[in-house]
Amino acid sequence: MTRQRYHHGDLRRALLSAAAEAIAESGVNSLSMRDLARRAGVSHAAPGHHFADKAGLLTALATDGFQQLAKALGTSRLASNSLLELGVTYLRFALAHRGTFEVMFRTDLYHAADPDLLAARQRAADALYAGMADLPDAPAVASEEVREVALAAWSMVHGFATLWLSGAFPDSAAEDPVEAARVILGRVFTLHAGVIPSPEAS
Known part of the structure; x- marks a missing residue:
């Protein structure tokens, strides 16, 4: 389901939501792109399509x-x-x-x-x-x-x-x-x- 949303252009929103959630839980210093990819259910490389x-x-x-x-x-x-x-x-x-x-x-x-x-x-x-x-x-x-x-x-x-x-x-x-x-x-x-x-x- 997550991958289907990605193909429809929703991965960016999913990653932002996952980032806000992760920061609220553990603080911004613990945030990583790898963890965001895991939370969004996509490959480790997928976030790079939207954020360098x-x-x-x-x-x-x-x-x-x-x-x-x-x-x-x-x-x-x-x-x-x-x-x-x-x-x-x-x-x-x-x-x-x-x-x-x-x-x-x-x-x-x-x-x-x-x-x-x-x-x-x-x-x-x-x-x-x-x-x-x-x-x-x-x-x-x-x-x-x-x-x-x-x-x-x-x-x-x-x-x-x-x-x-x-x-x-x-x-x-x-x-x-x-x-x-x-x-x-x-x-x-x-x-x-x-x-x-x-x-x-x-």
């Missing part, structure tokens, strides 16, 4: 990840119009695509100047920045400061996701990460929006 080497495969995986993230963020903004929910969507993506997420921001692992990757990463950034100033729960800032606010929000959400995935939170095993994010990020975003006074001001 491991870096090429990881470039494609990161590109695919940024494309999916851009779509998820865009859908979230249209559905919720909320900065907090945008952050929760980012976290959900990290949790659901752990292997891909691990690779996306490791520019040392892939061809960082690849045009398709750069375009996909820009689409994800645009989805994050788009309409930031118009979100009801976003901090009230001048239009030229929207990018800085978006970067600050991204840093907080990305940090939360990374810490959670690494098991750094003491109670992470017993908590729902999405609900924990709603509480923690909601508190931080509210403080930055100036809706309630910060502890320093009280």
